[in-house]
Amino acid sequence: MQVNVTIEGPDGALLDQVGWQLELEISPADEWEQELRLQVSYDGPAPVDARIRVGAEVPAEQDPYWLIPGLFYGDNRDPACARLYPRYAPGEEDAEKLVADRWSFRADRAATPIVFGWGASGGVALEVDADTSLGLSGLGLGAGPDRPPSVWVSLPYREEPFSYTGEPRGVAPLAAAHSWQPGESHELRLGLWTLPADRASYAPVLRGLRERVRRTAPPVQPWVDITTAAVLTSYGLWRWHYRPDPAVLIETALFDRELAGDLGDRGDRLAMHVAWVSGIPYAHALLRHGRRVDNPTYVEAGTAVIDNITANLTPGGTFWGVWYAEHGWRQSWTPVPGGLHARTLAEATLFTVRALVAEPIDHPVWRQAALSNLEAGLSAQDAEGNFGSLYHLETGQVLSRLGAAGLSWIAAMAEAYELFGDDRYLQAARLGGAYYASYVRNGTLCGAPEDVDLAPTSEDGYAAVIAYVALHRIDPSDRWLELARAAADWMLTFRYSYDVSFPSDTILGSYGFRTRGADQASPSNQHLHNYGLICTPELVALSTLTGDDSYANSAAEHLRCFRQFVARRNGDFNARRGMVTERYYQTECFGPPGAILTLSHSWCIGLLLLACEDVLTNPSLATLDW
Structure with missing residues (x-):
């Protein structure tokens, strides 16, 4: 050469x-x-x-x-x-x-x-x-x-x-x-x-x-341990993002509460997606934490948010896309009239199923909503296995099949099969797994987030890892394991393997933030984020299945990284107790290197809480070095 x-x-x-x-x-x-x-x-x-x-x-x-x-x-x-x-x-x-x-x-x-x-x-x-x-x-x-x-x-x-x-x-x-x-x-x-x-x-x-x-190189030293991170994030999610009437988790809350006003009418984003950047996954995390520590306030809040979302379905039988304080329930973030995004609906369905499994009491409305969304997913899937990427909220008609946003239905179908035992879910998961395999093998995954269209993103990798690990669990074939591993390898291309150097007079530099273990959001959104926490258990399971510790090690690095910059008290990095930002600017994109976005995001808090609850309650995770 x-x-x-x-x-x-x-x-x-x-x-x-x-x-x-x-x-x-x-x-x-x-x-x-x-x-x-x-x-x-x-x-x-x-x-x-x-x-x-x-x-x-x-x-x-x-x-x-x-x-x-x-x-x-x-x-x-x-x-x-x-x-x-x-x-x-x-x-x-x-x-x-x-x-x-x-x-x-x-x-x-x-x-x-x-x-x-x-x-x-x-x-x-x-x-x-x-x-x-x-x-x-x-x-x-x-x-x-x-x-x-x-x-x-x-x-x-x-x-x-x-x-x-x-x-x-x-x-x-x-x-x-x-x-x-x-x-x-x-x-x-x-x-x-x-x-x-x-x-x-x-x-x-x-x-x-x-x-x-x-x-x-020495490992990243988190600011707080797992238990403390769970305490802080559960408080932050409830205090700054929960609104009781109607029960929602608002998507963003300003660090500067004097500017926003505690009611959030001058700066907070008074909106809630049903999943993805808010909604059921994070209400489920708050509910799990509330059950574990016996906090009825958190249990009530988490339950109420899921109640609200599951009680309001579209004419097409699915969840809505977004709730807005001024408009009520509306479609997803797409210019297509009436469009609902497949990944958001599938993720909301998956975490409704997980909430049903985790809860000690029955929730008939949640169950019916999950079943209704699963029927919509089955109806959308074509003979090749493509679940579609965009649906019409009135009819459920598939408006687009481009990209791999529908891949998230594989995990929803697999875990629904485990809960309900309906063979149709098993067959749909298998068919979908076969269809989306080429996206994984060719490295062409794209379309998971609502806001970047057909761009490849780290979120596509998370969705694929969750999907193929779940599919392998219900259908333990080497084919699915190989695809799970390929998806994880692709996903980890987004994970920072080194520490970016920041000027000492920036906020990331002055606090000594280390980027190793953080994920680039996407080539389009060049900032670091923590969405990879969503597949923490799956990466650990993949290490167990393959005998390759690198996946579990990467999961641990990701969780260590994002136990930095959790506000430990009011005023910590100018945030409020329990707040977590979405964006850490490691390069010259959207913001100057060394800065952070001065907004708390419900999904960022919720995913950190979810990962901490996984570590604290899942025996297969509890023994690892987090």
């Missing part, structure tokens, strides 16, 4: 190498990996701002497949996707459409600072530390009419041809350059992988890199 090293100026133009000395040593590290040691010395007559670029060609004549973990997947965006963020397209460059045939990014946008490229005959990957003595690194990929497909590392970074910072258009490229002084020298380490053509070969590479960090 040929490695190219060039020197460029701040604008990316190549510099004359007079005065520069480059010494590259390549040594084997394992079967696929080679270690690169690059010694760069500058002895020119005057200081110069410059950047080092190390590149390798991808063995692809056409249509290379790209991967930057958490950031870039294949072409990265389906042409039909309404959400604009970077997309690869040969021979194109359009800042307004965020399309180009080459892309380079700052490394803190990536969950692991490595870039992969595959062709028909094999693949290649380049890995580098996110921060080196030259500054924040960069990762690049691209091809063109006059250049072969290649991947590269920039030291320090330069984004090209434009930057994506959360706006639906490209902006002026962000870049850094190192100011070299005469006589200055740096030694740089990189990893080079020569890979088989199988695109799933990324999985052992990333697993090995995560294990390397675990051996050498």
